[in-house]
Amino acid sequence: MAHVTVVGGGVIGLLAARELRAAGLDVSVLDRGQIGRESSWAGSGILSPLHPWRQPDAVQPLSLWSQRAYPDLAATLAAESGIDPQLHVSGLLLPECPDAHVARAWASRWQVPLEELDAAAMRRAEPALAPHAGGLLLPQVAQVRNPRLMRALRIALQKAGVVFEEQHEVLGFVQRNDRIVALDTGHGRRSVDVLLVAAGAWSGELLRACGLDLPIQPVRGQILALKTEPGLIRHVVLAEDHYLVPRRDGLLLVGSTVEHSGFDKTPSPGAAVTLRAAAARLVPTLAGTPQVAHWAGLRPGSPDGTPYIGRHPQIENVYVSAGHYRSGLTLAPASAALVSALITARQSPVDGAAYCLDRPAVV
Incomplete structure (x- = not known):
């Protein structure tokens, strides 16, 4: 059974971990700080881009699919964790x-x-x-109380067997041919089978260390x-x-x-x-x-708010889900479904062509 190491414990990483675990993979989540305490905690919980008609076309399928998915997701997480994320259709x-x-x-x-x-x-x-x-x-x-959502996700994933490793900052990558075989962290070196980088605002710096320059700031x-x-x-x-x-x-x-x-x-x-x-x-x-x-x-x-979701163009076991800008919470369920489908070679509910990592830069 493949093991996936997810770097980043925000909503993008945790929902991807949920999808991957449901597909039968072993999953560990590493975070440089505490799970769910960065942008996913700090945002407002609005489950829509603020002015959706001002967003690129590429954002729309992720947004609309995710908005349809959230009611069942919130109810399921409440049942699994005992914490109600307080999803509310307020308009x-x-x-x-x-x-x-x-x-x-x-x-x-x-x-x-x-x-x-x-x-x-x-x-x-x-x-x-x-x-x-x-x-x-x-x-x-709708809106959701995002700190409660993150706590519910953590509990549900722990019950499902996902392993969390907090205060594990990634300091470097060990590459052999076209694969990353290990990570150097503040707690030492650890081997890698499949790697998913979902480290939010820190994703750009991390990915440059393994040869991928994405405009994530x-x-x-x-x-x-x-x-x-x-x-x-x-x-x-x-x-x-x-x-x-x-x-x-x-x-x-x-x-x-x-x-x-x-x-x-x-x-x-x-x-x-x-x-x-x-x-x-x-x-x-x-x-x-x-x-x-x-x-x-x-x-x-990211330059226009369109995230980067896909496999590293040169390194076969590295995947990315990052650059969601102001809509991470909104786009997370569809992003998780897409990146987990890429990792497991399954059919995705969303066409991923618009999010590939080597697409032309927005100017």
Whole structure:
């Protein structure tokens, strides 16, 4: 039986590990830190690209397939782990969307429900929202409480026999002919049968060490959490490139920044001011709402948000699933299905041609 070593314990790596284990392979997951504590933990949990009609065509099949898969996945993980990921179909509301005509064409092409709301309908949908002349609603967009999802995944995978090795940073690769035969880690050398690199923002650096130069760079995003009354906001609200994500218990996430700051995850006071101001413009009563948390995470940025999913062009036992940028959580189920199908030589539910590692660079 083949053994797969997954480098990266985020949602991309863990869902791939789940698929591979279900296919009968032995799987170990190595992470440079703690399992599930990087971008997958730090994100907002919105299960849709923020403006899906502004995404490349290649992102759409992964996104739509994954969105269909999430309800069963969340229910199964809750049953297996005892932790409810709190998937909730809250809808995505966009006040006064400037490219509504593009959104309508996209929705028609991909057969996605989309509603146009006038000012009165906007007020009924979100009474606390500042007045707007109208907007768009994607009623089927869901959200998940991503820290709970990651805990549920970890427990379910442990029960299934997946081995986790935390604080195992990969320092180098041992190559023999056209195969990686071992990894050098902070805990010594370990042999490799099949290797899957799903290390998020760190994937680019790792892959360059084994001869593959992919344009994956860390992009910092900061989020605030405010404490509100449950039900104050009912939808995910997206405007001015900022968003509000209401949790069931009244926690309200306000995001997010896009910063090219290397691997620095330090939250900044300036970002907090910007996010609080954006929240107050959307919902005036939030101006004095208590802030309960402020954090930052590193997205695995790629040139246009299209991930890299496939086998290394020169090394036969190395596979990659990385570069999902701001949509990792959204695209994870389909990405996992695709990369596991490549590793096991099975039929994939998604055509992988658009994600190959040697595709032309976006300029």
